[in-house]
């Protein structure tokens with residue numbers, strides 16, 4: 001079973017993917033996380049990706065397409081994948097179709113997270129992440145018990161360099177110019193599930209969970 005989480009930055013895809021992938025035993029593949037790991041590790045891919053990420057631009061398709069193909073190939077036959085932040089344009093969507101076909105998999109569903117621009121900006125500029133375990137907080141909506149400290153592991157929290165207002169606006173512009181085309185692409189293929197993501201985390205999770213349950217049933 002393979003699904004895609006589609007939507008603007010700040011829609012809450014990562015937050016939902018983190019919980020639902022565990023609950024449903026799916027492999028969470030976040031291209032943003034994988035690219036940040038490559039940047040941290042100082043690999044050639046990371047160095048190349050960094051130039052684009054800090055400007056709020058999409059990194060070249062070849063880099064992400066190869067990373068995702070590698071994850072899917074290594075995932076093993078009985079794996080289910082939850083792709084978060086990939087694909088982000090039509091070329092990537094077509095490359096994903098090819099990779100899935102080669103591996104004998106299919107795309108079962110796409111969850112399109114709908115939020116207002118105002119909500120996305122507020123969520124991103126208030127996002128804090130644990131430097132050690134990656135736990136995700138929001139200074140207003142999901143604050144840690146102690147400001148600046150991770151509830152889970154006690155390590156310091158930090159903000160992403162691309163979560164400043166200027167870069168967030170650029171990322172949202174890029175989303176509207178390049179990624180939003182995918183809504184129609186997947187609607188035409190009848191795999192699109194539209195989720196009102198401007199709500200409480202638990203309500204959004206319940207809706208997605210219901211659709212995932214029916215997709216899993218259909219796959220049995």
Ligand code: ADP
Pocket residue numbers: 008009010011012013014015016123124126127128136137138139141142197198199200201204
């Ligand atoms: P995305 O992966 O789509 O870019 P995230 O899941 O990282 O977005 O969420 C962005 C920020 O918004 C995080 O700080 C997260 O804690 C917060 N957040 C996520 N979902 C909600 C929600 N439903 N209500 C309020 N805040 C949320």
Ligand code: AMP
Pocket residue numbers: 009031032033035052053054056057058059060064084085086087088092162171
């Ligand atoms: P995210 O963590 O999804 O907000 O992504 C952070 C940044 O990583 C983006 O602004 C892009 O620079 C880059 N990125 C993540 N996923 C992709 C993708 N599928 N295609 C191109 N660039 C990506």
